[in-house]
Amino acid sequence: MAGLGAYLDKRDFGATPEPSADGTPSRLGLRYSMQNHDATRLHWDLRLEWDGVLLSWAVTRGPSLDPAEKRLAVRTEDHPLSYLTFEGQIPKGHYGAGTVMLWDLGWWQPLDPAARGLAKGHLKFRLHGQRMTGDWNLIRMKGKASEAKRENWLLVKIDDEAAHQRDPVALYKTSVSSRRSFAAIKADKPAALKDHPGTRPRHQPVQLATLTEDLADAATHWHELKLDGYRAQVALGAGAPRIFTRAGHDWTDRFADLLPALRGVPCKSALLDGEVVAGAGLQGFGTLQEAIKAGGPFRYVAFDLLHRDGQDLTALPLAARRKALERLFRPLPPMGALTLSPIIHGAADEALAMICGAGGEGVIAKRTDAPYRGGRSRDWLKIKCRRQGEFRIVGWQKSTSRGRPFASLALAKQRDDGLVYVGKVGTGFDDETMADLARRMAPLARKTPPVDAPRREVAGVTWIEPELVAKVDYAETTAQGRLRHAVFLDLRSVTPRPRQAPPPSAEQDRPNFAGISISSGNRVIFDKPRLTKEGLAEYYLAAAPLMLPHLANRPLSLLRLPEGMTGERFFQKHPGKGFPDALKVQDIEDAEGAATPYAYVTDAAGIIGAVQMGTVEFHIWGARRDRLDRPDRVVFDLDPDEGLSFAATRRAALDLRDRLADLGLASWAMLSGGKGIHIIVPLRRTAGWDTVKLFSKGVAMWVAGSQPERFTAEMSKAKRKGRIFIDWLRNERGATAIAPFSVRARPGAPVACPISWDELPRIRKASAFSTRQALARGWADVVPPPPQGLTAPVIEALDRALSSGS
Structure with missing residues (x-):
């Protein structure tokens, strides 16, 4: 047909x-x-x-x-x-x-x-x-x-x-x-278009957000997705709808594709604030520019209502204006050309990580009790996603400023099929860096460009051999493949120009780490940032000296993802056939006296052996294999309800540290790499599991009982609403907790990273550290205290606290 x-x-x-x-x-x-x-x-x-x-x-x-x-x-x-x-x-x-x-x-x-x-x-x-x-x-x-x-x-x-x-x-x-x-x-008769009958409000100065690095407190703010489009106020009233830019310019003709939908908004008059974005599943500012040339498709995402039917709403708090906006949009088709900006209630750290991982712009934090004010203020905060990459320097643009050796660097990305031009970077240099770059580029000059690029974009560029690699921070990549808002970070490396590599021999087909051959090394485990199975093995080889003091000779539970993040995942306590010999096995008796094999490691080869079998996460027992009946650590896992901010979890960790100090116990902290924080107390191996479990439960009940509005010691999701669960259940025989410096099987490949108490107040999420950042930190300023005993004075202090409710 x-x-x-x-x-x-x-x-x-x-x-x-x-x-x-x-x-x-x-x-x-x-x-x-x-x-x-x-x-x-x-x-x-x-x-x-x-x-x-x-x-x-x-x-x-x-x-x-x-x-x-x-x-x-x-x-x-x-x-x-x-x-x-x-x-x-x-x-x-x-x-x-x-x-x-x-x-x-x-x-x-x-x-x-x-x-x-x-x-x-x-x-x-x-x-x-x-x-x-x-x-x-x-x-x-x-x-x-x-x-x-x-x-x-x-x-x-x-x-x-x-x-x-x-x-x-x-x-x-x-x-x-x-x-x-x-x-x-x-009858071929025209119909008079019915526009809104009320007086159309005028454009007014828009409220702007202040750029910051920290997410706001969920108790006073909510977060919205930062959109990648044109800020626009829409005025509805007598005559056709009008669409104004942030500066007040009338762009109705450019966004005429939205007019039929805007005519359907059920009101006499209104002034909406929002953003015009590319519609029909399209994304990105570059695509929006193309949509403007083509006349659409567009979508209008509204996030504020300033006037409605002759009433000025700007003095009302944001929460009230949002309710009025939701009532106005309720009769409109969901998922249509006119939509509402989604709100992220509660903790936004994981949402921000997902947004950035998906290539998004970031989030806007808005104070829920604030009126609408034109101009920039801290009532609205802008937290932007940034990306980093390594690009070959292929040329430089001459500067018109006296004493400045160049204005910008021309960059290209190394692909399998050659170099691809990605634009220029002109900021981020100090005088010393510019002088060093100019000195390095001088002997590399060449007459012809090493990369295909539009002539109008590279007019006046002095080309060089692509031997220098720059690390660059940037906001996004345009539809044409150009870096937006690029900032030079440093000269990452100096490499020889790319040459055709000889085909690998059979012995070179598989990478080898600590004597363990890695099969399917190019299998992608994490998409963003891209981390293959081989890359994961490289990380764990480098992290082994950091992990082994806390990982070695403990029974393990391994979270395996043989096909990466998109495939099946499962915990494995008991190694089966095919596991490398470097991943050792010990038989441990269960409660009925039956012996069951458990995995443990003693060196880097054991860690890599687990990675070869698809392991991403390492979870450890609270005791070592030579004294399985005597735990050497107490772990309190602070697990916040979804509606709570990370700031609330930070405060909770510091409070629990102080409570433990009141009992005479020193502790150290670790970001879980997920949502929470682990508080660890090293123990002398003098108490058994029953004592440690009872003690940890007592601490959790003491803290939760004294501040029930903030904490709960019960695992129930219903009991956790708006609170932080102090998970004490990891302190029983056979229970495990994530190991320090273990990668987490979560978007972005975050790492469970030890953190100093002084540094914790500056951390904004539990998944703050990537594999590269974790290796750079090591144990940093974290010095775990020496093992302590659950002595009679400690137990008595807890008993007094529980009895008094203090």
């Missing part, structure tokens, strides 16, 4: 107003429309742009937002792209005679490969229309085609945020573009 032959054969373009021209494919995305067709039978025609045509289905009863409803969709002939916005009257006696209304318009996004889905008969896609949004299935029905070769499909809504809304067939009775009814279209 591919091509337009059937469409052209069925129509007399001398009589029908339907378009005969092919139309132009979209530059940015795949367009979609749905036309309500009042022909022999009323139906809805679904059009999806694909391979230069509009794939078409006649949906007999119209789309349903109920996932339990399956609507028949009959595949019809492909239509030209120019048909996408057709609206008009097809004369009687001609194919498809009747009235065609443009019922919805927008963009669509395949969720699985579209060509494969069409061939298999199951197309899964997302609609970004003005009325139809969310995820959908088109499923071809089995069975023989009829004599007319009719191909029957089912259109089914996927259960998501856009499902279970009001019936769109009953709700929308006019054109999405002209706002005309069937009768007006048939």
Whole structure:
């Protein structure tokens, strides 16, 4: 059915107003429309742009937002792209005679490969229309085609945020573009566009955020996603909607794609604050620039409401303005062209890590009780993601400033197929660094560029051999592959120019660490930052001297991810067949006297042997194998509720340190690499497991009892709401805790890192340290105290505290 032959054969373009021209494919995305067709039978025609045509289905009863409803969709002939916005009257006696209304318009996004889905008969896609949004299935029905070769499909809504809304067939009775009814279209009469009747508010100075490095306190602020678009105020009222930039310039014409959706906002007048971003699943500022050139698609993400129906809301606290904004947007289609900025309630550290890991901009922290004030203040804080990379210096731009040897450096990224130009870096240099770079670049000059680059971007560049490698901090990469807001950090290394390496011999195929051969070394374990199995082995080899004093000769539990973060994961206490000999085994009797093998390590080879078997995390017992009945550490794991900030966990760790000191016990701290902090008390091996478990439970109950609004000693999720669980259960025989300097199987490959008490107040998240940063720190200023005993005075002090409730 591919091509337009059937469409052209069925129509007399001398009589029908339907378009005969092919139309132009979209530059940015795949367009979609749905036309309500009042022909022999009323139906809805679904059009999806694909391979230069509009794939078409006649949906007999119209789309349903109920996932339990399956609507028949009959595949019809492909239509030209120019048909996408057709609206008009097809004369009687001609194919498809009747009235065609443009019922919805927008963009669509395949969720699985579209060509494969069409061939298999199951197309899964997302609609970004003005009325139809969310995820959908088109499923071809089995069975023989009829004599007319009719191909029957089912259109089914996927259960998501856009499902279970009001019936769109009953709700929308006019054109999405002209706002005309069937009768007006048939009579070829224009419809007066109904705009908001109230007085349109004026643009006002926008509130701006102050750049900072620390997340805000969740008790006074919430965090929102920092968007990568154009800040814009939208004024609704008498006349058409108007869209103003941050500086007050009228850019309504550039974002005209949003006007139909803005006309549907149910109010007399309003002034919205938000951001225009590239829509239909597109992302990034570079893509937004392309969308502006193409006229869309756009999405408006609103985060504040300054006026509504003649009332000035700016004096109200943010929380109240947000509630008013949510009420205003409630009738609009979810996941549509107009959406609300999502709020991150509670601790935002993990959310920020995920946002940065996914290539996002960062977050904005907003004080919930503050009014709206134009200008920059600390009521709104901006915490930006930054990225770092290593790039080859391929040239330099002459400076016009006296005494400055160059203005910027031209950079390229080393790829498998050669160098790729990524732009320039012109900041981050001090005088000494610039002089050193100029001295190093002078003998490397060459006449021709070592990399392909647009002439207008590199006019005046002096080219050099690509032997110098710069470490650069940057905000993001544009759609053209250029670094944005790049800052030079240091000269990372001086390397010989890249040459073709000889093919490896059979003995070189597998990397070897501490005598352990690593198979599948190029398997990616973590995507961002990219860390392969070989890279993980390199880290653990370097970290072995830091880990072994606390890891060696303890029974282990290993968290294995044989296929990386995207595959299966499981804990393994008992090593099976195939484990390297360097990962040693000891039989340990359980409560019934049965002997079970446990893994332990004594050297770097044992650690690497575990990595070879897919291990990412190392969890240790609280006792060593020579005295399994005598623990040598007490661990308190501070596990915060999801709604709490890391600042609250920091304060809790310092408070627990002081409580332990009151009992006469010194402790040290470790960031878990996840959400919490571990407080560790080294013990002399004089007490058994029952005593240690009872003591740790007593401490947890004492702290929780004295401040029940902050802490709980109970594991229940319900009891943990808004509190920090003091996990004392790691202090029993067979329980484990994450080992110092173990990588965590979490986005970003964070490390469980020891931290000094003096440094802790400056740390903003429990996953603060990457593998590289952890190795650079080592044990830093952390000096674990010597082993201490659970002596009679310690126990008596705890008994008194529990009895008094102090």
